[in-house]
Amino acid sequence: GIQVEQSPPDLILQEGANSTLRCNFSDSVNNLQWFHQNPWGQLINLFYIPSGTKQNGRLSATTVATERYSLLYISSSQTTDSGVYFCAVEKGGGADGLTFGKGTHLIIQP
Amino acid sequence: EPEVTQTPSHQVTQMGQEVILRCVPISNHLYFYWYRQILGQKVEFLVSFYNNEISEKSEIFDDQFSVERPDGSNFTLKIRSTKLEDSAMYFCASSNVLSTGELFFGEGSRLTVL
Numbered sequence: 001g002i003q004v005e006q007s008p009p010d011l012i013l014q015e016g017a018n019s020t021l022r023c024n025f026s027d028s029v030n031n032l033q034w035f036h037q038n039p040w041g042q043l044i045n046l047f048y049i050p051s052g053t054k055q056n057g058r059l060s061a062t063t064v065a066t067e068r069y070s071l072l073y074i075s076s077s078q079t080t081d082s083g084v085y086f087c088a089v090e091k092g093g094g095a096d097g098l099t100f101g102k103g104t105h106l107i108i109q110p
Numbered sequence: 111e112p113e114v115t116q117t118p119s120h121q122v123t124q125m126g127q128e129v130i131l132r133c134v135p136i137s138n139h140l141y142f143y144w145y146r147q148i149l150g151q152k153v154e155f156l157v158s159f160y161n162n163e164i165s166e167k168s169e170i171f172d173d174q175f176s177v178e179r180p181d182g183s184n185f186t187l188k189i190r191s192t193k194l195e196d197s198a199m200y201f202c203a204s205s206n207v208l209s210t211g212e213l214f215f216g217e218g219s220r221l222t223v224l
Binding site: 031035043103 | 155166213214
């Protein structure tokens, strides 16, 4: 099946810092989503971004489908940004669901 | 904003007991999914469901698991005889497009098997 690798696995930053999270995938995809899992375990949709660039407030994402990677940018980090960020992809052509990466565990310190 | 809702938020059960997790997908969505996340691990696909039947299932989704859409709004996951290793967060998701469509996730049901 498709492989999804996220980097870095862990990231500790001070409040106000910027960060870039990366997601590499091993095959062409028709669906790519970024999620934030908060400390209560809830999965929050951040972006649906199979290609192109999107921005939502302090967060933005870029997917370069031809090169099989996506980037999530977080600017001016806040302590509430802490949690695990997951990238998930679907190859398409069926209903086999999203394949998740192992996530990036982000800690924002005050 | 429409959302996927799940109940219960947390369930504790004894090994060997049957558990039913419930989900109400977004009302105009047609495709439904269950995912599982064991503590500290990544989220894993269990099963997808469309038109009242299973579309795809992973190797995790063995004979102990079943899904059902008993009425027009609920989507359930049943674990027939729970094992310790079934302890996990279970997420329901829905989409209105098969493959390539954005999936919307519920807040999860945490199952603890003792």
